[in-house]
Amino acid sequence: MNKKSVKDIDVKGKRVFCRVDFNVPMKDGNVTDDTRVRAALPTIQYLADQGAKVILASHLGRPKGQVNEELRLTPVAKRLSELMGKDVKKADEAYGDAVQSQIAEMNEGDVLLLENVRFYPGEEKNDPELAKEFAALADVYVNDAFGAAHRAHASTEGIAQHLPSAAGLLMEKELQVLGKALSNPDRPFTAIIGGAKVKDKIGVIDNLLEKVDNLIIGGGLAYTFVKAQGHEVGKSLLEEDKIDLAKSFMEKAKEKGVKFYMPVDVVVADDFSEDANKKTVAINEIPSDWEALDIGPKTREVYTDVIKNSKLVIWNGPMGVFELDAFANGTKAVAQALADAKDTYSVIGGGDSAAAVEKFNLADQMSHISTGGGASLEFMEGKTLPGVAALDDK
């Protein structure tokens, strides 16, 4: 990476504004999954150990520029305190005089978490005035929020125009792992694309066809491809206006010699619920008033085999509605195959895929679980991430 690292700059005694992605799931005022907090710990700990005054900033949810009591970062500060084994102070705002006073009282190695930056309308608008207010709090800017690096916001992009800046350790690791996967991949290289966001993932499929040896399609987005193959999909998820594009991808795969794997059988249900009637059918036999909610056993076998024979696999999006146990088998089979394939480097991206791997207790057997869903997709599409582009070059 040609961007400065936090390790390239002197932070001792300096006030460091460190943007992290603490956009974590919460329930009843508690953090229910602290993966992103733990992922940011190496940078926070490094800064504290170096004697910096660590000022952390993050968004949480989408409060649309207004204060939302349920989206305060207080529970995250509590969790971070527990993880670090030291007191982490929390500010009630993200800039201004009160925050300045709190910072003035900090000692070297202290950590302060600012309030949700999206409580201010200027954040998502990348308002230069708000960026200046953030910059006024610190001497140095470090961006460790890979999950938000695809956003050009005041705390991810604007602030970097006003302070010396560098990438945090998580940011570096994410860019290095994903960058290597794409620039110099071990082969056979397989991409598995599933989930429900057809529109978001179409672009990435196009780009991946230039790079992979195998492309596996599953999840809700498969049915646009199934339809493009000429089969009926009943009530399954379908993006009518993307059928032609799906067709062109299958043709492109043929031209490029990419093996394109689609479900050969599926689990269909008469309702989107745990206790729906369900049955397994061949891909050309989806009944008109049923919907496909998971891949079937034959497909699981094929996909498992491809994974076993790959050296590098990137996986984004579940194979079925894994939140319902009745339709979790396809996703579980893929996760298990990745866990079993010890010689295969596995990269998981996307909140739901990561959640699925956690649910099956297989997270620690994956090589790399990316903290960014949208960010990892945009990166893999070859787009520039504004939060990275804004940082100082080496």
Ligand SMILES: Nc1ncnc2c1ncn2[C@@H]1O[C@H](COP(=O)(O)OP(=O)(O)O)[C@@H](O)[C@H]1O
């Ligand atoms: N066959 C399907 N029909 C409808 N929804 C599906 C199907 N397969 C997967 N899904 C849903 O897709 C969602 C995840 O999609 P997406 O957000 O694109 O993935 P990710 O967050 O991993 O990028 C899950 O909530 C899952 O229930």
Ligand SMILES: O=C(OP(=O)(O)O)[C@H](O)COP(=O)(O)O
């Ligand atoms: O959770 C996030 O995105 P992700 O679910 O695509 O990983 C990031 O924190 C970005 O959040 P945003 O999509 O509200 O800008």
